[in-house]
Amino acid sequence: MSDKNSSPGYEPRIVAFFCTWCTYTAADLAGTSRMTYAPNIRVVRLMCSGRMDPQFVLKAFREGADGILIGGCHPGDCHYQEGNYKALRRVTLLQTMLASMGIEKERLRLEWISASEGDKVQRVTNEMVEQIRKLGPLQLSLPPTLLMAEDTPVAEMEGVVP
Amino acid sequence: MSKPKVGFYWCASCGGCEEAVVDLAEGILPVVEAVDIVFWPVALDFKRSDIEAMADGEITVCFLNGAIRTSEQEEMAELLRQKSQLLIAFGSCAHMGGIPGLANFYTGESIFERVYREVPTVVNPDNVTPQTETQVDGTVLTLPTFRESVRTLDQTVDVDYYLPGCPPPVNLIVGAVTAILEGNLPPKGTVLAPDKALCDECPRKETKPEELAIQEYKRPHQLLIDQEECLLSQGLLCMGPATRSGCEATCINGNMPCTGCLGPTSRVTDYGAKALSAIASSLDAKDEEAILHLMEGIVDPGGTFYRYSLPASLLHRRRPA
Numbered sequence: 441m442s443d444k445n446s447s448p449g450y451e452p453r454i455v456a457f458f459c460t461w462c463t464y465t466a467a468d469l470a471g472t473s474r475m476t477y478a479p480n481i482r483v484v485r486l487m488c489s490g491r492m493d494p495q496f497v498l499k500a501f502r503e504g505a506d507g508i509l510i511g512g513c514h515p516g517d518c519h520y521q522e523g524n525y526k527a528l529r530r531v532t533l534l535q536t537m538l539a540s541m542g543i544e545k546e547r548l549r550l551e552w553i554s555a556s557e558g559d560k561v562q563r564v565t566n567e568m569v570e571q572i573r574k575l576g577p578l579q580l581s582l583p584p585t586l587l588m589a590e591d592t593p594v595a596e597m598e599g600v601v602p
Numbered sequence: 603m604s605k606p607k608v609g610f611y612w613c614a615s616c617g618g619c620e621e622a623v624v625d626l627a628e629g630i631l632p633v634v635e636a637v638d639i640v641f642w643p644v645a646l647d648f649k650r651s652d653i654e655a656m657a658d659g660e661i662t663v664c665f666l667n668g669a670i671r672t673s674e675q676e677e678m679a680e681l682l683r684q685k686s687q688l689l690i691a692f693g694s695c696a697h698m699g700g701i702p703g704l705a706n707f708y709t710g711e712s713i714f715e716r717v718y719r720e721v722p723t724v725v726n727p728d729n730v731t732p733q734t735e736t737q738v739d740g741t742v743l744t745l746p747t748f749r750e751s752v753r754t755l756d757q758t759v760d761v762d763y764y765l766p767g768c769p770p771p772v773n774l775i776v777g778a779v780t781a782i783l784e785g786n787l788p789p790k791g792t793v794l795a796p797d798k799a800l801c802d803e804c805p806r807k808e809t810k811p812e813e814l815a816i817q818e819y820k821r822p823h824q825l826l827i828d829q830e831e832c833l834l835s836q837g838l839l840c841m842g843p844a845t846r847s848g849c850e851a852t853c854i855n856g857n858m859p860c861t862g863c864l865g866p867t868s869r870v871t872d873y874g875a876k877a878l879s880a881i882a883s884s885l886d887a888k889d890e891e892a893i894l895h896l897m898e899g900i901v902d903p904g905g906t907f908y909r910y911s912l913p914a915s916l917l918h919r920r921r922p923a
Binding site for chain 2: 494501515526582
């Protein structure tokens with residue numbers, strides 16, 4: 441994988457899930473304020489970060505995302521009172537579970553970005569793109585490719601009986 | 603008119619599913635009267651060649667349990683698929699990968715390393731590991747190939763129906779067999795069990811608080827479990843909210859939390875993600891430090907939430923290093 445990390449043409453693919461009340465509005469603000477940031481993110485608007493089903497994260501990884509950014513309102517500011525706390529609990533637990541699947545914690549990032557923080561959208565996006573660039577592409581081993589990839593027997597190991 | 607032909611087979615499994623068939627007890631008698639069992643290696647002496655000699659689709663229904671790990675299991679799954687009109691993934695392993703599917707947290711090589719070299723009770727001075735081909739006195743002996751990952755049955759061949767559970771509950775087996783004999787089957791691909799969460803049929807449903815606020819996660823050996831109260835509200839990791847019902851809450855009635863063997867309902871793609879979501883939502887903590895502290899009670903999140911379904915999950919296995 442290290443060879444892929446250093447491959448010059450590699451551009452990270454990041455899927456972002458932004459809540460409509462804070463972070464999505466902040467991204468809008470960044471746009472109308474003509475702030476530029478890395479074009480590697482694709483934003484999906486959710487009503488609340490609490491709508492972030494962990495299945496969305498796994499699906500995005502499976503479909504080729506190298507990193508996932510979730511943006512919600514600051515603690516205490518959730519439009520639905522507690523949705524962002526639920527997002528925090530889910531992301532924290534999901535990061536631990538992803539670690540056991542060999543996926544680095546840094547590939548899933550949660551940030552509180554209020555509607556007025558267009559500059560934070562810019563900074564966080566740029567930071568995350570650089571971080572994922574260092575980590576390199578997420579290469580999963582998925583069932584459709586398994587049949588072909590698996591024809592090498594595991595038993596071809598050193599020091600076995602002649 | 604000749605009787606419908608039925609086959610049973612096992613792949614990567616523990617034998618518990620075969621036991622479940624025996625658990626039908628006297629209920630098996632009308633079934634045996636109504637059908638011809640043409641293949642059941644664990645109980646009857648039929649050979650692979652008997653199946654090979656059959657015409658395609660000659661077996662009316664084949665119940666196959668166990669996950670798919672070796673090349674031999676693949677071949678048997680393909681053979682039985684070809685010879686059967688209906689192929690049913692029987693039990694958690696065939697359905698979602700099951701307990702053997704937890705091996706997808708490891709590489710094939712590290713499993714061989716552990717099992718044949720590192721385990722303290724193994725004496726292996728010559729460093730022998732199983733080979734697909736070995737020369738012995740001029741003869742070549744062969745073994746099936748051990749694949750890198752465990753797969754579910756439907757990741758290997760086309761599957762008609764699923765009977766979930768570890769093992770499938772007797773009432774579900776009876777229901778499925780009856781439906782097949784009467785030709786009264788739902789659309790292809792259906793899981794032959796109710797499509798509601800276990801909490802819905804849980805005898806402790808009334809004691810589940812409107813909003814769960816778990817202060818501390820405990821494992822069953824760390825507390826005296828109350829026999830009436832909702833297990834989640836006692837701090838136990840009960841998978842009821844994310845798990846399909848149909849087992850009549852067998853584990854709950856034994857005063858143990860649900861571990862999720864029946865898998866998700868039809869609206870869920872990834873069981874582990876949904877179970878994690880349900881558990882994380884019910885934590886009573888609002889800042890990262892408190893959440894991390896609470897999570898220390900969940901010793902192995904991957905193994906807990908994907909106990910029966912790692913190969914069927916969206917990520918399928920641990921990412922190759």
